[in-house]
Amino acid sequence: MNFGWLAESFETSVPWDRVVDLINNVKQRMVITAKEIGLLKPPYVTARVTQAYDSGACCYFYFAICSKGVEDPLEKYITIEQSARNEILSNGGSISHHHGVGKVRKQYLESTISSVGKEALLSIKQHLDPANIFGNGNILGIVGPTTKSKL
Secondary structure: OOOOEEEEEEEEEEEHHHHHHHHHHHHHHHHHHHHHOOOOOOOEEEEEEEEEOOOEEEEEEEEEEEOOOOOOHHHHHHHHHHHHHHHHHHOOOOOOOOOOOHHHHHHHHHHHHHHHHHHHHHHHHHHHOOOOOOOOOOOOOOOOOOOOOOO
16 A cells, blocks of 8 residues: 555456356446445456366456545455455356455355355364364454464
């Protein structure tokens, strides 16, 4: 933010018959959302297919907003990014390809894998990591004791 820009990349996987529509719709949604929330300049948005599979592709998006003169730029950035994720899901894309879900996308987890899927992950997590050392507070929202690195 010190340089007047906020930027990010994110990715999704999608069946081949949805690739072109998904890319076009997500880019358009981000521009529309930016205008709706009063950004002075449209966001920079680009996309490309990075991995190809028999069943579909991984699509990468890169976007940036100019934050100069923008009140609460981080909140506006988050609003645009969330509109993109919602558009991805409504166009048949996954919430992530290989970046994972993590803290940023955990709100979408249950709607993409169901409550049963989320409970299955929770059960696996509790069995393999009962002390909650890995991914503390991430996708399942389990916050355990804070540990200090030995490094």
